[in-house]
Amino acid sequence: MRDVLQESVLVLNTSMIAIDICSARTAILEILRNIAIPIKESEDLVRSEKLTLHVPRIIAQRSYHKIPRYDQKTSKINIIYRDDQTCCYCGVRFPIPELTVDHVIPRSRWKKITGETPPYDFNSWWNLVTACRRCNSVKANRLLQEIGWKLQKKPDKPKNTGLVIARQRAESLGWMEYCRVNVRLVESV
Numbered sequence: 001m002r003d004v005l006q007e008s009v010l011v012l013n014t015s016m017i018a019i020d021i022c023s024a025r026t027a028i029l030e031i032l033r034n035i036a037i038p039i040k041e042s043e044d045l046v047r048s049e050k051l052t053l054h055v056p057r058i059i060a061q062r063s064y065h066k067i068p069r070y071d072q073k074t075s076k077i078n079i080i081y082r083d084d085q086t087c088c089y090c091g092v093r094f095p096i097p098e099l100t101v102d103h104v105i106p107r108s109r110w111k112k113i114t115g116e117t118p119p120y121d122f123n124s125w126w127n128l129v130t131a132c133r134r135c136n137s138v139k140a141n142r143l144l145q146e147i148g149w150k151l152q153k154k155p156d157k158p159k160n161t162g163l164v165i166a167r168q169r170a171e172s173l174g175w176m177e178y179c180r181v182n183v184r185l186v187e188s189v
């Protein structure tokens with residue numbers, strides 16, 4: 001049986017801007033503590049001895065007005081989202097399952113190229129790019145200058161993009177009307 005308390009709830013600030021996602025359990029506790037108010041509810045009910053509540057889908061904080069900064073982790077999916085599912089070598093956009101993440105400077109060359117004090121980490125935003133399978137296998141362990149390739153775009157840490165939410169998820173949970181500001185909708189994996 002699905003646990004409705006584990007389902008995701010979109011959290012808005014006092015200006016009705018999406019700022020976070022929490023579990024229905026947390027959302028209900030915040031409503032009961034008067035920290036948040038429900039904005040949209042699902043058909044599902046949760047019952048305790050004293051009360052019956054609809055499971056919230058969207059809540060709004062009663063006094064939090066800020067928009068937090070989001071620091072994204074360097075993960076495969078976040079690299080692919082940063083590069084908008086586009087291979088940094090051939091510039092073609094692909095569905096997510098057809099993409100890989102490549103180290104611009106390969107491990108075998110890292111120390112020789114970057115020296116003892118590398119300007120950034122091997123596994124950092126600046127050495128990781130989205131690559132289609134074909135480009136990745138053609139490039140293999142070579143450096144771009146050795147094969148006459150150029151990066152379509154210099155890799156960088158993503159700007160503050162707001163919440164990253166899969167479009168399908170936002171649609172199925174009824175969040176879309178609050179996904180216009182501070183939300184980047186992406187394809188699901």
Ligand SMILES: [Zn+2]
Pocket residue numbers: 087088089090091092131132133134135136
């Ligand atoms: Zn490619």
